[in-house]
Amino acid sequence: MKILICESNPLLVQLMGKELMSEQNEVRLAWVSEEMASQLTSFAPDILITEVLLPHMNGFEFIHNARLQFPKMTIVVISSLSSNRLIELIFRLGADEFISKPLDPTQLNNHIQKAIRGKRNSFISNAIDYVTKI
Protein backbone atom coordinates (compact mmCIF):
# COMPACT_ATOMS: atom_id res chain seq x y z
CA MET A 1 0.00 0.00 0.00
CA LYS A 2 1.12 3.53 -0.70
CA ILE A 3 0.99 5.75 2.38
CA LEU A 4 1.58 9.50 2.51
CA ILE A 5 2.10 11.13 5.92
CA CYS A 6 1.68 14.91 6.15
CA GLU A 7 2.54 16.52 9.46
CA SER A 8 4.35 19.73 10.37
CA ASN A 9 6.49 18.20 13.14
CA PRO A 10 9.36 16.45 11.27
CA LEU A 11 10.26 14.22 14.21
CA LEU A 12 6.71 12.96 14.63
CA VAL A 13 6.39 12.38 10.89
CA GLN A 14 9.57 10.28 10.88
CA LEU A 15 8.34 8.34 13.89
CA MET A 16 5.06 7.52 12.18
CA GLY A 17 6.97 6.61 9.02
CA LYS A 18 9.08 4.09 10.95
CA GLU A 19 5.95 2.62 12.53
CA LEU A 20 4.28 2.03 9.17
CA MET A 21 7.39 1.02 7.24
CA SER A 22 7.14 -2.61 6.10
CA GLU A 23 7.55 -4.75 2.97
CA GLN A 24 3.93 -4.24 1.94
CA ASN A 25 3.95 -0.48 2.49
CA GLU A 26 5.60 2.26 0.54
CA VAL A 27 5.71 5.27 2.86
CA ARG A 28 6.42 8.88 1.92
CA LEU A 29 6.79 11.74 4.36
CA ALA A 30 6.04 15.45 3.96
CA TRP A 31 6.42 18.14 6.57
CA VAL A 32 6.63 21.21 4.33
CA SER A 33 3.28 22.51 3.06
CA GLU A 34 4.30 22.84 -0.60
CA GLU A 35 5.61 19.28 -0.59
CA MET A 36 2.36 17.93 0.84
CA ALA A 37 0.23 19.10 -2.08
CA SER A 38 2.77 18.06 -4.73
CA GLN A 39 3.39 14.62 -3.14
CA LEU A 40 -0.34 14.00 -2.98
CA THR A 41 -0.72 14.53 -6.71
CA SER A 42 2.46 12.79 -7.84
CA PHE A 43 2.42 9.85 -5.40
CA ALA A 44 -1.38 9.20 -5.49
CA PRO A 45 -1.42 7.32 -2.17
CA ASP A 46 -3.92 4.67 -1.05
CA ILE A 47 -3.83 6.08 2.47
CA LEU A 48 -3.32 9.70 3.47
CA ILE A 49 -2.44 10.46 7.09
CA THR A 50 -2.58 14.18 7.74
CA GLU A 51 -2.73 16.87 10.40
CA VAL A 52 -5.37 19.62 10.09
CA LEU A 53 -3.39 22.45 11.64
CA LEU A 54 -0.72 22.91 9.00
CA PRO A 55 1.59 25.92 8.58
CA HIS A 56 0.88 28.17 5.56
CA MET A 57 -1.94 25.89 4.51
CA ASN A 58 -5.59 25.24 5.31
CA GLY A 59 -5.76 21.62 6.47
CA PHE A 60 -9.54 21.43 6.00
CA GLU A 61 -9.18 22.52 2.40
CA PHE A 62 -6.35 20.03 1.93
CA ILE A 63 -8.54 17.14 3.13
CA HIS A 64 -11.43 18.29 0.97
CA ASN A 65 -9.22 18.58 -2.13
CA ALA A 66 -7.64 15.18 -1.43
CA ARG A 67 -11.08 13.59 -1.20
CA LEU A 68 -12.21 15.22 -4.45
CA GLN A 69 -9.01 14.21 -6.21
CA PHE A 70 -8.94 10.60 -4.93
CA PRO A 71 -12.42 9.39 -3.91
CA LYS A 72 -11.23 5.86 -3.09
CA MET A 73 -8.33 6.96 -0.89
CA THR A 74 -8.51 6.30 2.89
CA ILE A 75 -7.96 9.52 4.85
CA VAL A 76 -6.83 9.39 8.46
CA VAL A 77 -6.68 12.74 10.27
CA ILE A 78 -4.52 13.32 13.32
CA SER A 79 -5.03 16.51 15.28
CA SER A 80 -5.09 18.10 18.70
CA LEU A 81 -8.47 19.67 17.92
CA SER A 82 -11.01 18.72 20.53
CA SER A 83 -14.06 20.61 19.37
CA ASN A 84 -16.84 18.20 18.38
CA ARG A 85 -18.03 20.58 15.67
CA LEU A 86 -14.63 20.68 13.99
CA ILE A 87 -14.22 16.91 14.22
CA GLU A 88 -17.64 16.51 12.65
CA LEU A 89 -16.58 18.91 9.91
CA ILE A 90 -13.43 16.85 9.28
CA PHE A 91 -15.55 13.74 8.75
CA ARG A 92 -17.95 15.62 6.50
CA LEU A 93 -15.02 16.81 4.40
CA GLY A 94 -14.13 13.20 3.70
CA ALA A 95 -11.99 11.80 6.53
CA ASP A 96 -12.43 8.13 7.38
CA GLU A 97 -10.76 8.11 10.80
CA PHE A 98 -9.78 10.72 13.39
CA ILE A 99 -6.93 10.25 15.86
CA SER A 100 -6.59 12.82 18.60
CA LYS A 101 -3.20 14.04 19.72
CA PRO A 102 -1.21 13.07 21.73
CA LEU A 103 -1.26 9.79 19.85
CA ASP A 104 0.28 6.41 20.53
CA PRO A 105 2.43 5.68 17.43
CA THR A 106 2.36 1.94 18.15
CA GLN A 107 -1.43 2.01 17.63
CA LEU A 108 -1.23 3.74 14.25
CA ASN A 109 -1.52 0.48 12.29
CA ASN A 110 -4.70 -0.46 14.18
CA HIS A 111 -6.24 2.92 13.39
CA ILE A 112 -5.44 2.50 9.71
CA GLN A 113 -6.92 -0.99 9.64
CA LYS A 114 -10.03 0.35 11.35
CA ALA A 115 -10.33 3.13 8.77
CA ILE A 116 -9.93 0.68 5.88
CA ARG A 117 -12.52 -1.69 7.38
CA GLY A 118 -14.92 1.21 7.92
CA LYS A 119 -14.47 2.37 4.34
CA ARG A 120 -14.99 -1.16 2.97
CA ASN A 121 -18.14 -1.64 5.08
CA SER A 122 -19.58 1.67 4.00
CA PHE A 123 -18.81 0.78 0.38
CA ILE A 124 -20.56 -2.61 0.75
CA SER A 125 -23.58 -1.03 2.46
CA ASN A 126 -23.76 1.64 -0.23
CA ALA A 127 -23.57 -1.06 -2.90
CA ILE A 128 -26.36 -3.08 -1.19
CA ASP A 129 -28.47 0.10 -0.95
CA TYR A 130 -27.91 0.77 -4.63
CA VAL A 131 -28.76 -2.81 -5.65
CA THR A 132 -31.92 -2.92 -3.51
CA LYS A 133 -33.05 0.40 -4.97
CA ILE A 134 -32.68 -1.04 -8.49
Next chain:
Amino acid sequence: MLRKYKAVAVFLAAMILLIAFSFIVKSWLMQENWFLKSSSAFNWLHDLGRYLMATIEENQKQSTLLIWLFPVLFTALILTVVNIVTIALFILLRRWGSINLWRRKNKMRQKAQESIVEYLYGDSESALQQIKQLNKQMLVEEIISLRKQITGPKTEHLQLLFYQLGLDVFVTHKIKSARWFNKLLYIDAAQWMQVYAAFEQIQPYQYAENPHLRNVAQMACVNLDTGQAFAFLNIMDQSLPIWHQILLHKTMVRGSLPLPDFYSFLHSENASVIIFALNMIRLFSQKGPQNEIIRLVTHHDPMVRRNALRVVRDLDIYEAIPVVKQNFLGETLRVQVGMIQALSLDKPQETFEFYRNIWQDTPRRLQAEILKHVSPGLQAMLLKDMEPEQIEQK
Protein backbone atom coordinates in the same frame (compact mmCIF):
# COMPACT_ATOMS: atom_id res chain seq x y z
CA MET B 1 12.07 70.06 30.77
CA LEU B 2 15.34 68.44 29.73
CA ARG B 3 13.49 65.71 27.87
CA LYS B 4 11.36 68.31 26.08
CA TYR B 5 14.37 70.02 24.52
CA LYS B 6 16.41 66.84 24.02
CA ALA B 7 15.63 66.66 20.30
CA VAL B 8 16.48 70.34 19.80
CA ALA B 9 19.77 69.92 21.67
CA VAL B 10 20.70 66.85 19.61
CA PHE B 11 19.85 68.71 16.39
CA LEU B 12 21.95 71.75 17.40
CA ALA B 13 24.89 69.55 18.42
CA ALA B 14 24.71 67.73 15.08
CA MET B 15 24.66 71.04 13.21
CA ILE B 16 27.68 72.35 15.14
CA LEU B 17 29.55 69.12 14.45
CA LEU B 18 28.62 69.29 10.77
CA ILE B 19 29.83 72.91 10.47
CA ALA B 20 33.06 72.11 12.35
CA PHE B 21 33.65 69.14 10.12
CA SER B 22 32.89 71.29 7.06
CA PHE B 23 35.62 73.75 8.07
CA ILE B 24 38.06 70.88 8.34
CA VAL B 25 36.94 69.65 4.90
CA LYS B 26 37.29 73.15 3.46
CA SER B 27 40.82 73.57 4.77
CA TRP B 28 41.58 70.08 3.47
CA LEU B 29 40.31 71.00 0.00
CA MET B 30 42.20 74.33 0.01
CA GLN B 31 45.54 72.60 0.47
CA GLU B 32 47.10 71.24 -2.63
CA ASN B 33 49.43 68.97 -0.71
CA TRP B 34 47.83 67.38 2.27
CA PHE B 35 49.12 64.97 4.89
CA LEU B 36 47.40 61.85 3.40
CA LYS B 37 48.58 62.63 -0.11
CA SER B 38 50.51 59.39 -0.21
CA SER B 39 47.29 57.43 0.39
CA SER B 40 45.82 56.99 -3.09
CA ALA B 41 42.45 55.87 -1.64
CA PHE B 42 41.48 59.49 -0.81
CA ASN B 43 43.23 61.26 -3.70
CA TRP B 44 40.28 61.01 -6.05
CA LEU B 45 37.99 62.48 -3.39
CA HIS B 46 40.38 65.36 -2.74
CA ASP B 47 40.68 66.04 -6.47
CA LEU B 48 36.92 65.85 -6.99
CA GLY B 49 36.28 68.26 -4.12
CA ARG B 50 38.88 70.72 -5.40
CA TYR B 51 37.52 70.52 -8.95
CA LEU B 52 33.93 71.18 -7.81
CA MET B 53 35.01 74.06 -5.57
CA ALA B 54 37.01 75.64 -8.36
CA THR B 55 34.09 75.29 -10.80
CA ILE B 56 31.74 77.03 -8.39
CA GLU B 57 34.16 79.82 -7.60
CA GLU B 58 35.00 80.43 -11.27
CA ASN B 59 31.38 80.61 -12.33
CA GLN B 60 30.34 84.22 -11.75
CA LYS B 61 26.66 83.43 -12.02
CA GLN B 62 26.66 81.23 -8.91
CA SER B 63 25.56 82.87 -5.70
CA THR B 64 27.93 83.46 -2.84
CA LEU B 65 25.69 81.38 -0.59
CA LEU B 66 26.48 78.29 -2.65
CA ILE B 67 30.20 79.01 -2.40
CA TRP B 68 29.88 79.41 1.34
CA LEU B 69 27.69 76.29 1.71
CA PHE B 70 29.75 74.08 -0.59
CA PRO B 71 31.97 72.52 2.14
CA VAL B 72 28.87 71.71 4.23
CA LEU B 73 27.11 70.08 1.28
CA PHE B 74 30.22 68.18 0.29
CA THR B 75 30.67 66.92 3.88
CA ALA B 76 26.99 65.92 4.12
CA LEU B 77 27.36 64.05 0.83
CA ILE B 78 30.43 62.17 2.07
CA LEU B 79 28.77 61.30 5.39
CA THR B 80 25.58 60.11 3.68
CA VAL B 81 27.49 57.85 1.31
CA VAL B 82 29.57 56.45 4.18
CA ASN B 83 26.40 55.89 6.22
CA ILE B 84 24.57 54.12 3.39
CA VAL B 85 27.53 51.87 2.67
CA THR B 86 28.01 51.03 6.37
CA ILE B 87 24.33 50.24 6.92
CA ALA B 88 24.13 48.17 3.74
CA LEU B 89 27.23 46.20 4.75
CA PHE B 90 25.87 45.69 8.25
CA ILE B 91 22.51 44.41 6.95
CA LEU B 92 24.15 42.11 4.39
CA LEU B 93 26.60 40.67 6.90
CA ARG B 94 23.87 40.10 9.49
CA ARG B 95 21.59 38.46 6.95
CA TRP B 96 24.38 36.28 5.65
CA GLY B 97 25.30 35.33 9.23
CA SER B 98 21.76 34.51 10.25
CA ILE B 99 21.16 32.42 7.11
CA ASN B 100 24.34 30.50 7.79
CA LEU B 101 23.38 30.00 11.42
CA TRP B 102 19.89 28.84 10.42
CA ARG B 103 21.37 26.38 7.91
CA ARG B 104 23.82 25.00 10.47
CA LYS B 105 21.09 24.68 13.09
CA ASN B 106 18.74 23.04 10.62
CA LYS B 107 21.40 20.52 9.67
CA MET B 108 22.08 19.72 13.32
CA ARG B 109 18.36 19.53 14.02
CA GLN B 110 17.91 17.02 11.18
CA LYS B 111 20.79 14.97 12.53
CA ALA B 112 19.27 15.04 16.03
CA GLN B 113 15.87 14.00 14.68
CA GLU B 114 17.35 11.10 12.73
CA SER B 115 19.36 9.96 15.73
CA ILE B 116 16.34 10.11 18.05
CA VAL B 117 14.26 8.04 15.61
CA GLU B 118 17.19 5.62 15.28
CA TYR B 119 17.34 5.36 19.09
CA LEU B 120 13.61 4.62 19.34
CA TYR B 121 13.44 2.12 16.44
CA GLY B 122 16.95 0.88 15.71
CA ASP B 123 20.32 0.44 17.36
CA SER B 124 19.93 2.36 20.65
CA GLU B 125 23.58 2.18 21.70
CA SER B 126 25.18 3.63 18.56
CA ALA B 127 22.39 6.22 18.27
CA LEU B 128 23.00 7.25 21.88
CA GLN B 129 26.70 7.80 21.17
CA GLN B 130 25.78 10.00 18.18
CA ILE B 131 23.22 12.00 20.14
CA LYS B 132 25.70 12.66 22.94
CA GLN B 133 27.79 14.79 20.58
CA LEU B 134 24.91 17.12 19.75
CA ASN B 135 23.91 20.45 21.28
CA LYS B 136 22.00 19.86 24.49
CA GLN B 137 19.55 22.76 24.20
CA MET B 138 18.51 21.61 20.74
CA LEU B 139 18.07 18.04 22.01
CA VAL B 140 15.83 19.29 24.83
CA GLU B 141 13.73 21.22 22.31
CA GLU B 142 13.37 18.22 19.99
CA ILE B 143 12.63 15.66 22.69
CA ILE B 144 10.02 17.91 24.34
CA SER B 145 8.33 18.75 21.05
CA LEU B 146 7.94 15.02 20.37
CA ARG B 147 6.96 14.17 23.95
CA LYS B 148 4.04 16.60 23.76
CA GLN B 149 2.68 14.83 20.69
CA ILE B 150 2.85 11.17 21.72
CA THR B 151 1.67 8.76 24.39
CA GLY B 152 2.20 5.05 25.04
CA PRO B 153 5.36 2.95 25.34
CA LYS B 154 7.47 5.26 23.16
CA THR B 155 7.21 8.02 25.78
CA GLU B 156 9.00 5.79 28.27
CA HIS B 157 11.80 5.24 25.73
CA LEU B 158 12.00 8.96 25.18
CA GLN B 159 12.15 9.63 28.92
CA LEU B 160 14.90 7.01 29.25
CA LEU B 161 16.87 8.74 26.49
CA PHE B 162 16.43 12.07 28.26
CA TYR B 163 17.92 10.69 31.47
CA GLN B 164 20.65 8.70 29.70
CA LEU B 165 21.86 11.93 28.07
CA GLY B 166 22.00 13.62 31.46
CA LEU B 167 19.52 16.22 30.28
CA ASP B 168 17.75 16.18 33.65
CA VAL B 169 20.87 17.66 35.30
CA PHE B 170 21.31 20.07 32.38
CA VAL B 171 17.70 21.24 32.59
CA THR B 172 17.84 21.69 36.38
CA HIS B 173 21.01 23.73 36.05
CA LYS B 174 19.73 25.83 33.13
CA ILE B 175 16.52 26.90 34.85
CA LYS B 176 18.66 29.65 36.39
CA SER B 177 19.40 30.95 32.87
CA ALA B 178 19.18 34.75 32.54
CA ARG B 179 16.77 34.82 29.59
CA TRP B 180 13.13 34.28 30.46
CA PHE B 181 12.33 32.30 27.29
CA ASN B 182 15.13 29.84 28.08
CA LYS B 183 13.75 29.46 31.60
CA LEU B 184 10.38 28.74 30.02
CA LEU B 185 11.85 25.98 27.84
CA TYR B 186 13.69 24.27 30.69
CA ILE B 187 10.82 24.51 33.17
CA ASP B 188 8.52 23.01 30.55
CA ALA B 189 11.06 20.24 29.89
CA ALA B 190 11.35 19.49 33.61
CA GLN B 191 7.58 19.27 33.82
CA TRP B 192 7.15 16.92 30.84
CA MET B 193 10.08 14.69 31.78
CA GLN B 194 9.15 14.52 35.46
CA VAL B 195 12.45 15.95 36.71
CA TYR B 196 11.47 16.13 40.41
CA ALA B 197 14.92 17.48 41.34
CA ALA B 198 14.09 20.70 39.51
CA PHE B 199 11.14 21.47 41.77
CA GLU B 200 13.18 23.59 44.19
CA GLN B 201 14.52 25.69 41.30
CA ILE B 202 11.08 26.18 39.75
CA GLN B 203 9.22 27.09 42.92
CA PRO B 204 10.29 30.77 43.16
CA TYR B 205 9.08 31.45 39.60
CA GLN B 206 5.48 30.69 40.64
CA TYR B 207 5.26 34.33 41.72
CA ALA B 208 7.33 35.85 38.87
CA GLU B 209 6.32 39.16 37.31
CA ASN B 210 6.40 37.71 33.79
CA PRO B 211 2.96 36.09 33.24
CA HIS B 212 4.26 33.41 30.81
CA LEU B 213 7.00 32.33 33.15
CA ARG B 214 4.65 32.42 36.15
CA ASN B 215 2.04 30.28 34.42
CA VAL B 216 4.50 27.65 33.18
CA ALA B 217 6.14 27.47 36.62
CA GLN B 218 2.77 27.01 38.29
CA MET B 219 1.88 24.22 35.87
CA ALA B 220 5.23 22.54 36.48
CA CYS B 221 4.75 22.73 40.25
CA VAL B 222 1.30 21.19 39.95
CA ASN B 223 2.89 18.33 38.00
CA LEU B 224 6.00 17.84 40.08
CA ASP B 225 4.80 18.35 43.63
CA THR B 226 2.65 15.56 45.00
CA GLY B 227 2.04 17.28 48.33
CA GLN B 228 1.07 20.95 48.21
CA ALA B 229 0.60 21.23 44.45
CA PHE B 230 -1.80 24.18 44.54
CA ALA B 231 -0.27 26.04 47.48
CA PHE B 232 0.57 28.95 45.17
CA LEU B 233 -3.12 29.81 44.93
CA ASN B 234 -3.09 30.88 48.59
CA ILE B 235 -0.38 33.48 48.06
CA MET B 236 -1.13 34.61 44.52
CA ASP B 237 -1.85 38.33 44.07
CA GLN B 238 -2.06 38.38 40.28
CA SER B 239 -5.11 37.36 38.32
CA LEU B 240 -5.28 33.73 37.17
CA PRO B 241 -6.16 33.99 33.44
CA ILE B 242 -8.94 31.80 32.09
CA TRP B 243 -6.55 30.15 29.60
CA HIS B 244 -4.25 29.20 32.45
CA GLN B 245 -7.21 27.83 34.42
CA ILE B 246 -8.04 25.57 31.45
CA LEU B 247 -4.41 24.39 31.23
CA LEU B 248 -4.33 23.60 34.95
CA HIS B 249 -7.50 21.58 34.57
CA LYS B 250 -6.03 19.73 31.57
CA THR B 251 -2.84 18.99 33.55
CA MET B 252 -4.84 17.49 36.39
CA VAL B 253 -6.88 15.32 34.01
CA ARG B 254 -3.90 14.25 31.88
CA GLY B 255 -1.68 13.38 34.84
CA SER B 256 -4.54 11.93 36.93
CA LEU B 257 -3.21 14.09 39.74
CA PRO B 258 -4.76 13.82 43.23
CA LEU B 259 -7.27 16.64 43.63
CA PRO B 260 -6.76 19.16 46.41
CA ASP B 261 -9.66 20.36 48.56
CA PHE B 262 -10.82 23.21 46.32
CA TYR B 263 -13.22 24.43 49.03
CA SER B 264 -10.17 25.66 50.96
CA PHE B 265 -9.54 28.29 48.25
CA LEU B 266 -13.03 29.77 48.45
CA HIS B 267 -11.91 32.21 51.16
CA SER B 268 -9.21 33.72 48.97
CA GLU B 269 -9.19 37.47 48.46
CA ASN B 270 -8.24 36.94 44.81
CA ALA B 271 -11.50 36.66 42.82
CA SER B 272 -9.82 34.73 39.97
CA VAL B 273 -8.67 32.06 42.45
CA ILE B 274 -12.23 31.70 43.80
CA ILE B 275 -13.57 31.40 40.23
CA PHE B 276 -10.98 28.72 39.46
CA ALA B 277 -11.85 26.80 42.64
CA LEU B 278 -15.58 27.04 41.85
CA ASN B 279 -15.02 25.76 38.31
CA MET B 280 -12.94 22.84 39.56
CA ILE B 281 -15.57 21.97 42.21
CA ARG B 282 -18.17 21.94 39.44
CA LEU B 283 -16.11 20.01 36.85
CA PHE B 284 -14.91 17.36 39.32
CA SER B 285 -18.23 17.38 41.25
CA GLN B 286 -16.26 17.74 44.45
CA LYS B 287 -18.38 17.47 47.58
CA GLY B 288 -17.80 19.81 50.52
CA PRO B 289 -19.46 22.34 52.82
CA GLN B 290 -22.36 23.76 50.81
CA ASN B 291 -22.52 26.87 53.01
CA GLU B 292 -19.32 28.03 51.36
CA ILE B 293 -20.98 27.98 47.93
CA ILE B 294 -24.16 29.64 49.21
CA ARG B 295 -22.05 32.40 50.78
CA LEU B 296 -20.52 33.13 47.38
CA VAL B 297 -23.93 33.63 45.75
CA THR B 298 -23.88 37.04 47.46
CA HIS B 299 -20.16 37.75 46.85
CA HIS B 300 -19.29 41.33 45.88
CA ASP B 301 -17.77 40.25 42.52
CA PRO B 302 -20.47 39.48 39.88
CA MET B 303 -18.21 36.93 38.10
CA VAL B 304 -17.83 34.97 41.35
CA ARG B 305 -21.61 35.10 41.87
CA ARG B 306 -22.22 33.76 38.36
CA ASN B 307 -19.81 30.88 38.85
CA ALA B 308 -21.25 30.10 42.29
CA LEU B 309 -24.69 29.89 40.66
CA ARG B 310 -23.35 27.41 38.11
CA VAL B 311 -22.08 25.23 40.98
CA VAL B 312 -25.48 25.55 42.71
CA ARG B 313 -27.20 24.33 39.52
CA ASP B 314 -24.76 21.51 38.66
CA LEU B 315 -24.28 20.14 42.19
CA ASP B 316 -28.00 20.46 43.03
CA ILE B 317 -27.56 22.71 46.08
CA TYR B 318 -31.24 23.23 46.96
CA GLU B 319 -30.35 25.16 50.11
CA ALA B 320 -29.17 28.07 47.95
CA ILE B 321 -32.60 28.62 46.35
CA PRO B 322 -34.01 30.99 49.05
CA VAL B 323 -30.84 33.12 48.86
CA VAL B 324 -31.11 33.26 45.05
CA LYS B 325 -34.76 34.36 45.22
CA GLN B 326 -34.01 36.95 47.88
CA ASN B 327 -31.29 38.63 45.82
CA PHE B 328 -32.85 38.27 42.38
CA LEU B 329 -34.26 41.77 41.88
CA GLY B 330 -31.14 43.71 42.82
CA GLU B 331 -28.85 41.70 40.57
CA THR B 332 -27.17 42.52 37.24
CA LEU B 333 -28.76 41.05 34.12
CA ARG B 334 -26.06 38.42 33.53
CA VAL B 335 -26.21 37.17 37.11
CA GLN B 336 -30.00 37.11 36.89
CA VAL B 337 -29.72 34.79 33.88
CA GLY B 338 -27.50 32.51 36.00
CA MET B 339 -30.07 32.70 38.78
CA ILE B 340 -32.89 31.66 36.45
CA GLN B 341 -30.83 28.64 35.38
CA ALA B 342 -30.16 27.78 39.04
CA LEU B 343 -33.84 28.15 39.89
CA SER B 344 -34.68 25.26 37.57
CA LEU B 345 -33.78 23.11 40.62
CA ASP B 346 -36.76 24.46 42.53
CA LYS B 347 -40.21 22.83 42.73
CA PRO B 348 -42.40 23.98 39.78
CA GLN B 349 -45.19 25.41 41.95
CA GLU B 350 -42.80 27.49 44.07
CA THR B 351 -40.92 28.69 40.99
CA PHE B 352 -44.19 29.74 39.41
CA GLU B 353 -45.16 31.73 42.50
CA PHE B 354 -41.79 33.44 42.51
CA TYR B 355 -41.82 34.28 38.82
CA ARG B 356 -45.41 35.52 38.97
CA ASN B 357 -44.48 37.93 41.76
CA ILE B 358 -41.53 39.41 39.91
CA TRP B 359 -42.96 39.14 36.37
CA GLN B 360 -44.06 42.76 36.00
CA ASP B 361 -40.70 44.13 37.28
CA THR B 362 -38.64 41.91 35.00
CA PRO B 363 -37.19 43.17 31.67
CA ARG B 364 -38.38 41.41 28.51
CA ARG B 365 -35.08 39.72 27.83
CA LEU B 366 -35.22 38.08 31.24
CA GLN B 367 -38.85 37.13 30.78
CA ALA B 368 -37.82 35.28 27.61
CA GLU B 369 -35.02 33.59 29.57
CA ILE B 370 -37.49 32.52 32.25
CA LEU B 371 -39.81 31.06 29.62
CA LYS B 372 -36.88 29.08 28.21
CA HIS B 373 -36.17 27.47 31.58
CA VAL B 374 -39.63 26.50 32.80
CA SER B 375 -41.82 23.56 31.83
CA PRO B 376 -44.43 24.05 29.06
CA GLY B 377 -47.20 24.05 31.67
CA LEU B 378 -45.61 26.87 33.64
CA GLN B 379 -44.89 28.70 30.40
CA ALA B 380 -48.58 28.72 29.55
CA MET B 381 -49.50 29.91 33.04
CA LEU B 382 -46.97 32.73 32.96
CA LEU B 383 -48.03 33.83 29.49
CA LYS B 384 -51.65 33.84 30.66
CA ASP B 385 -50.77 36.64 33.08
CA MET B 386 -49.38 38.76 30.30
CA GLU B 387 -51.36 41.15 28.18
CA PRO B 388 -52.06 40.07 24.55
CA GLU B 389 -49.84 42.85 23.15
CA GLN B 390 -46.90 41.65 25.22
CA ILE B 391 -47.36 38.06 24.02
CA GLU B 392 -47.42 39.23 20.42
CA GLN B 393 -44.19 41.11 20.90
CA LYS B 394 -42.51 38.07 22.46
